[in-house]
Amino acid sequence: MKKISLIFVLILLINVLTAPIVLSRSHSFSTDLMSESAILIDAKSGKILYEKNAKHQMYPASITKIATAIYAIENGDLDDMVTVSKKAREVEGTRVYLEGGEQVSLKKLIQGLLINSGNDAAVAIAEHLEGSPERFAFKMNKYLKKNIGTTQTNFENPHGLFAPNHVTTASDMAEITRYAMKNKVFREIFGTVKLKWKGTSWNTTLLNHHKLMREIPYEGVTGGKTGFVNESGHTLVTTAKREDFHLIAVTLKAPSSTAAFNDTIQLLDYGYQNYKAFKLTKGSTFHTKQGKSYELTKNLYYTLLNEDKLKGRVTENGFLQISNQEKKVLTSIQLKEEKDMIESKQASLSKVNKLYIVFLIVVALTLGLIVRVCSRIHRL
Structure with a gap:
């Protein structure tokens, strides 16, 4: 187990984090975003x-499909094979040109989505999992509230085509994306730039519509x-990573595609130029002046x-609080x-030892039974 004193950790972090850094601008925007709603987390x-x-509740359009995808995953x-219905075949808007009766795997549908x-x-996924797009939307809303804690989101379909009560917020969409990005399959599909597509009526190469992944490459x-x-x-959700600093940017109701992408670049630039992310590793040990660990x-x-x-302290009830120079608590956990950890480990060890003893008894009884059976066979 890695043991680090609280004082040593804080000195190390302060030295690293206060090294000279040249910023191109202060930690506030010099230009207003054109999108009506936005968030960076x-x-x-x-x-x-x-x-x-x-x-503020807004209409999400196709970024709804982030929620649809993680729900389906x-x-x-x-590996389920989905039979495409006539209703799915005839839905309006952007399609992957599925044919009625076509058999497609659920994963491939999520890729096309x-x-x-x-x-x-989206419709084929919804019908396969819940019987109808309406039932799917109902179940998805409950799932989002339970697993993510969304408060201002109500989806009425799986694709994002306009409905008066089909709404979300930039804050909820950021949290939905944050949750989804913890899933390996979602991350893989979400980050796919191009994919060969072979369907009954459409053979092509799918190209991701997100310009920062193709036409205007943005680092990370x-x-x-x-x-x-x-x-x-125009709505847009973007994820980015530089070293171990992961950002999510959401922009809603931009007047043009260009404005949405420009706003997103501003958000990501702002995050990477002005902030740092840090991690304290599980298993680190902190010692107080009173001798507690x-x-x-x-x-x-x-x-x-x-x-x-950074400044930090361990409270009397065992909370680690990390604050900045203004005494604002940045995080607390x-x-x-340590004595509780030792007792917990001893209890676990004791349980293992008991199981081991039971195992030995079973083995001994089994061997005894085998010896007696062999002895009887020998006498016969």
Whole structure:
């Protein structure tokens, strides 16, 4: 187990984080975003780095498909073969040109959903998993509230075509994306730039609609989803990673595709130029002046401005609090007192020992039985 004193950790972090850094601008935007609503968060810690009308309900358009995809991945079998219905075949908007009666795997439909924004794929997924798009939307809303804690989201279909009550917020979409990005299959599909597609009536190469992944490469972009209907304007979700700093940017109701991408670049530039992400590793041990020892039982992620100077302390009830020079608590987490950890490990060891003893007894009885049977056979 890696043991690190609290003082040593804090000195190390302060030295690293206060090294001279040249910024191209201060930690505030010099230009207003053109999107009506936007948010930038650290995907690991969940910290909001920037927001504009982030809790205002807006029309999402096709970024709805992020929620559809993660619901399908976690609630379906990716190897299932889905039979495409006439209703899926005839849905309006962007499609992957599925044919009625065509057999397509659930995973392939999710690929068509996210990479080419296939509305027909969305309907086929919904009908396969829940019987109808309406039932699917109902179940998906419950899933989002339970697993992610969305508060201002109500989806009425799986694809994002306009409906008056089909709404979300930039804040909810950032959290939905944050949750989805924890899933390996979702990350793989979400980050796919191009994919060969062979269908009954359409053989092509799908190209991701997100320009920062193809036409205007931006350092670190790992995935994204575009959206547009007249009522929503241009919507955009983007994920990015530089070293171990993961960002999620959401922009809603931009007046044009160019404006949405420009706003996203501004958000990501702002995040990477002004903030740093840090992690304290599970198993680190902290010692107080009173002689108590505490252990971190899970990884701790937090985000801070480049100029922040860290201070930390362990409270009397075992909370590790990390604050900046203004005494603002950046993050706090409950630690486990080392004696509790020892008792827990001893209890686990005791349980293992008991199981081992039971195992030996069973083996001994079995061997005894085998010897007696062999003895009787020998006498016969």
